[in-house]
Amino acid sequence: MKRDSRLSSVLHALLHMAQSDAPMTSGALARCLATNPVVVRRTMGFLRRAGLVASDRGQAGGWRIARDLSTITLRDLHLALEEPGIFAIGHRNAAPDCLVEQAVNAALDATLAEAEALLLRRMGEVTLADLAEDFARRHASRSAHDKETGHDA
Secondary structure (H helix, E strand, O other): OOOOOOHHHHHHHHHHHOOOOEEOHHHHHHHHHOOOHHHHHHHHHHHHHHHEEEEEEOOOOOOEOOOOOOOEEEEEEHHHHHOOOOOOOOOOOOOOOOOOHHHHHHHHHHHHHHHHHHHHHHOOOEHHEEEEEHHHHHHHHHHHHHHHHOOOO
């Protein structure tokens, strides 16, 4: 089963945007994500409608983050992307006559609803600022390691 990777891609793009001093074009973001600029524009359109990013036209135009990183959560992005449910587990038959299948559906529904609520709550606690800080730590650590080993880029 293919997983939906739009949230992961958006996080990748937004962290690149957070590191940039200027708006980033769809083409530049597409190169970062190894995808097509049309895919970037379509995806960023969801975020723009949610007020998370803005776009500027013209020579110096491109995409920029419209809010402080500490105010944008993984949950905000998930909801803005209008992604499908968190889990791809479903019923064999949504409206069964069989009492066994009704019991199975009820158990799955309750369990998945509880798990999804927990995951969405946790996603609401993780901000883009958290991810940017983690990236900065990793970058500093790699830079220090590269200097120690003589692998300066």
